[in-house]
Amino acid sequence: QETKTIGVSIPAADHGWTAGVVYHAERVAELIRKEHPDAKVIVKTSPDPASQANAVQDLAVQGLDALVILPTDPDQLVNAIKEVKAAGTFVTIVDRAPSVLDNSVRDLYVAGNNPALGEVAGQYIKANTPDAEVVVIRGMPIPIDQQRQDGFDKGIAGSNVKVLDRQFGNWNRDDAFKVMQDYLTKYPKIDVVWCQDDDMAVGVLQAIEQAKRTDIQYVVAGAGSKDMIKRVMDGDKMIPVDVLYPPAMVGTAMELTAAAIFNQVPVHGTYTLDATLITKDNAAAYYFPDSPF
Amino acid sequence: MAAQAKPARNWKDIDLRAVAPFAALILLLIVGALVNPNFIGLANLANVATRSAFIAIIAVGATFVISSGDLDLSVGSMVAFVASLMIIFMNSGAIADPHLMLVAAVVFTLIAGAACGLANGLITTLGKIEPFIATLGTMGIFRGLTTWLSQGGAITLKSPELQTIYRPVYFGSILGIPVPIVIIFAVTAVAAFILYRTRYGRHVVAVGSNRDVARYSGITVDRVRTIAFVIQGLCVAIAVLLYVPRLGSTSATTGILWELQAITAVVVGGTALKGGAGRVWGTICGAFILELVGNIMLLSNFISEYLISTIQGSIIIIAMLVQRSLVRKS
Amino acid sequence: MAAQAKPARNWKDIDLRAVAPFAALILLLIVGALVNPNFIGLANLANVATRSAFIAIIAVGATFVISSGDLDLSVGSMVAFVASLMIIFMNSGAIADPHLMLVAAVVFTLIAGAACGLANGLITTLGKIEPFIATLGTMGIFRGLTTWLSQGGAITLKSPELQTIYRPVYFGSILGIPVPIVIIFAVTAVAAFILYRTRYGRHVVAVGSNRDVARYSGITVDRVRTIAFVIQGLCVAIAVLLYVPRLGSTSATTGILWELQAITAVVVGGTALKGGAGRVWGTICGAFILELVGNIMLLSNFISEYLISTIQGSIIIIAMLVQRSLVRKS
Amino acid sequence: MKPEAVDGARTVLAAKRICKSFNGVQVLFSVDFDLKAGEIHALMGENGAGKSTLVKILSGFEQPTSGEILLDGKSVKLPANGAAEALGIVIIHQEFNLAEHLTVTESLFLGREITRFGMLDRKRMRAETRRALDLLGSHVNENALISSLSVADKQMVEIAKAISRDARVVFMDEPTAVLSREETRVLFEQVRKLRDAGTSFVFVSHKLDEVMELTDRVTVLRDGQWVKTAPTAMLDGEAIAQLMVGRELSSLYPGKREPDVDGEIVLSVRGLSTGFVKDASFEVRKGEVLGFSGLIGSGRTELMEAVAGLRPRVAGDVRINGAPMASGDALSANAHGLAYMTKDRKSKGLLLNAGMTANLTLQSLERHSRLFYLDPKSEAEAMTRAKRRFDIRVRDANIVAGRMSGGNQQKLLLAKVMETEPQIIIIDEPTRGIDVGTKQQIYHFIAALARDGHTIIVVSSEMPEVIGLCTRVAVMREGRIVGMLEGEEISEREIMRYAAGLKKQDAA
Ligand SMILES: Nc1ncnc2c1ncn2[C@@H]1O[C@H](COP(=O)(O)OP(=O)(O)OP(=O)(O)O)[C@@H](O)[C@H]1O
């Protein structure tokens, strides 16, 4: 069996979730190397779209059989991906889809479901606190964040749930802490906080605790970090649920890709992962204490 | 008589330039009060002042580095790195007694900060590399080490006991004043004393305004510059001492872009980036201004979240224009 | 005789300082070749040179601003803003013929870039605000406007026809040389001509070296500084002209931290941050160096992902040390 | 020009009742001044009398608070910032006006570059620069960076810059302060040539002999007031000095005191070489005043900086009281009681943006330290003392050093170095830009120091100073000490012969 090279291009670990992505990519890379001794798996991280386009080029220079890419910003990477694809490389896109997603761009699409992440959170709030006044902490101004917001709006549609404010917290604990502090100053009564990311939830909870405010009933975050899942398991009142958006999806994609090129398993098309709602009942199944995230 | 009229006028002149940042601060307070009545509440102002602590304290250190004609871009990463070291040290459980452990960790952190600063200073002075490049390099080094230590994730303080003891350092208050605010003022007072009232402070300014003159006056320029970097490192360590109890954890993203904020605070406070003059009190005023601008943005109801940085940028420029026109009128 | 020995000594000195960045570049090429045999391949080197185009061209503009003693922190956001404007303009469909549309869009982009630069220049000179603060302000302004234009998402070039016509500007080549490389050299040659061979270039250096002397020599200092900012804006516009066909879309995160990279390229290239000397060829050498370091990182497969910035930072410092030791030996 | 001729000549530039205040402090009080075509007009006065200010007003660099300027009899408002050059008025500033990053050629043509087809004509500018420098007999390389030039060379570039512009009026504010006799002679030759061609000069100087030699008329200012204008021929040095100072001057130089030939050797330099200085050796005894003379660029400054540890040396050793000094170690030289006073007061001597007190105590802060902190009262006392001792005169106590008059800056610099109470003092151009009255004070001060057992090395381009003050004089030429003169040998003629290379001695 000849040597096959899989290139994996992912965002740099710039917050908890992407750190999880890096962790799982490295983990699965090791697995694949073990399973296929003649496989070469190269994992590269990039902080922004322009450098990720460079990284893809650099991977291609080394001679690729397959590319697994989790784009920082899909539309900006379409050209770079097309270039690789045109050279006959097997391309798997993970999580974030460009606006044009056809066979000229990818062979396989393992989709995280950004709109669903928002929608599931919205639906939970709608079902449990139908008259809630909610403050939202957004991530960064990029398309996936927008998709989550749209999903959330869809989730709460037709209820009395009212969004008081939306501000950017940059998927960062410190910024989320500040934004939450200011929300607490600004609004005398807040029922629910939706902050769509577990990292930001850390800052949010601290701000609430500091202000000793009791009106906030709970916080809905997302992604499925071990700390937050632990809280759900332990029945923490402030974190009753978490919406799963597993960074492990990159591992899934890599495994599928390996299967495609080594075992000629016909994997093509779209695999959509669910944005599962983690509750006290199912939390144990998603708890990985060894993961950094 | 003319000879007597002069000093009085000069006084006013010097005063006004030093007062200008405070004028901008007051202006912002008024704007804030108009935007949202909650703004001017004690709780909110205390929040803002408290959370400006990190940048303020780092910026006090930056005032030394900048006054001596250098620049330190690595402070943001240094916060992350030193904080990681501190938490890892506390998690190591090397000392059983939590109080003792905390004291040891504080000392350890200060040493770590000073060492990072020393590294910056030596690379810049001995290596004769432009401080911009040297500290850009160490910025990468510290950031990378942090990412590596945390394996890309977060490093969290494990012992709940330590957390409980340590928490009040950020969330507690002394005589009703939040601890971080007390520490800001203590650090600034010490720094002002050093800069204005000691030999070393004079040397910093001399080195910053003309290296040759300093050298011909028997000042060991490189030593003065290196010590400024060490002071910066110590200030970073103090900021870390406040940062860790707040969230009880750090990650690879901690402190990103704080260097820019610290430098901005220094410059808004009236210290020139070319060196040769330092205004420590102006610097913390600058840090408050920066934090206030963000706070006003969030409390106002009529600004699209997309436009926040636009408005923030405009406010900074306007505040500087106000300052300038004040100074020029003198 | 001593009188003759003197000029010779001087000559060598100047030469070496100008040559130093190139020595660092060659060193990196050797390191790269050792790390990965693919590195030294023509395809890879062409790739690296091509993609250094954005930073290189922006940095050429920054060389003017820095030589004249100023600083422009807004270039990264300016790229995002101008690119958004360009794509929106092309998406507007105002002109039916795609070729004509493209030409119009190019002119429009250049004007937009120049206007942004002019704004920076006027705020700095007329407003008498430290360039650091002024451009930090416009950095926020441009970034916010981009976010607002894109409503938090991305702005994507719609017409596939336009895309097809425009694509070769980044991906095509002239006589076997990729277009962006040709453009880098064209821009640098023009810039070098302006800086070294025209009156304006002389004035830039004089203004950066000593404002009072320049003023006393009858140079309108503020005009020279403002024009430098406009040149910076034009360079940003040219970088945008290359950026848009490459990624076909922009978002609010485009160009983040590019200002830091551009300044680094300038300083690595041998221009002092304090102003008074510009080395345009050194600047593009600096941009290549930065891009090469990233490329070597990516091609080397034995460095932990987490440590990349550490190694990058170290390489930059080592490269500068090599440069310094070269210069000092002279 | 004969006095009669001056009377008949046309007035080119005139000032009527000029007043000037800085921040409410008046420095010129209704001064009248007129400059005739083709005359050399000396402007004299004590330090801080307002000479530079008047000169700047007449060349457009400052605007008068009140009063009138007449150019060719017509009232004008001179354009600011050197734009008056278009009217044919150029100035050599007392403080240099050169950008350190530029080359000599670039500086000479700054703001009026020659272009061809929009391109700089570098070749032509270089050639013209060379020509201008050659006229002045300057060896300065036209491609050298300004930052690499010595003070005297910078002065030459300034002069070349002014003279090379076809001017009607040239203001020269102490152009010869750092030039030696020889350079001054060449300069005067050029000035006379231009004067005969119709150019008018205003010459500010504290060197009375030069004024007597060169100028046609003299105007004296005192404390910002006009005192007298008269043909030079009708005055003598004594009279001018008296007009300036308002009192009679006793002899300029104190009596020399021969030092004890068996006195201990406090400073010994053996075979010292730097890049330019070669194999320099000399010794100085306690209580001695040793002079160093030579032409521009003969290496005196470089040698002294190497001795003081401010510049690394490549060979040789320096001992203070027998203790060897490491190369480039200024701190230990200081600690052993050696202090060096630079002549480059602007870029090496004073912090131009700092106040007087901060400058004064910068080198001796430990004297004002109380435990950890600096005692402002003790600093203020030092300032009061220094003002008295060195006669530092400012009208505004809070002025920054850069705004002080040139001579007062020099006094402040001297005071600053003396604050360290050194045992061995190397003074490079002790009286650069200092008026006659104060000069006398400084000379007596130096003599008194020597009497008290201090050792003093005076590096000076003013030959009378070296002759009047020193008991031994070393002469340098092209980086070597070529002669060591003692007693009767010390004369202008002897020194010149060594300096010009006509005579050489195997210096010990
Ligand atoms: N820009 C300024 N701001 C404030 N005061 C000034 C300024 N320029 C000059 N002065 C003051 O004006 C007075 C006259 O100074 P000026 O330089 O004209 O003296 P001068 O006659 O040239 O003396 P010197 O012989 O020492 O050069 C001094 O007291 C000086 O401090």
Ligand SMILES: Nc1ncnc2c1ncn2[C@@H]1O[C@H](COP(=O)(O)OP(=O)(O)OP(=O)(O)O)[C@@H](O)[C@H]1O
């Ligand atoms: N003819 C020459 N050829 C080369 N270099 C020269 C020449 N003359 C002078 N120099 C340079 O000038 C410097 C010596 O000048 P230095 O200032 O020590 O002399 P100086 O006697 O004090 O004269 P000045 O009055 O110009 O200061 C050296 O650094 C040397 O490189």
Ligand SMILES: [Mg+2]
């Ligand atoms: Mg003067």
Ligand SMILES: [Mg+2]
């Ligand atoms: Mg000299």
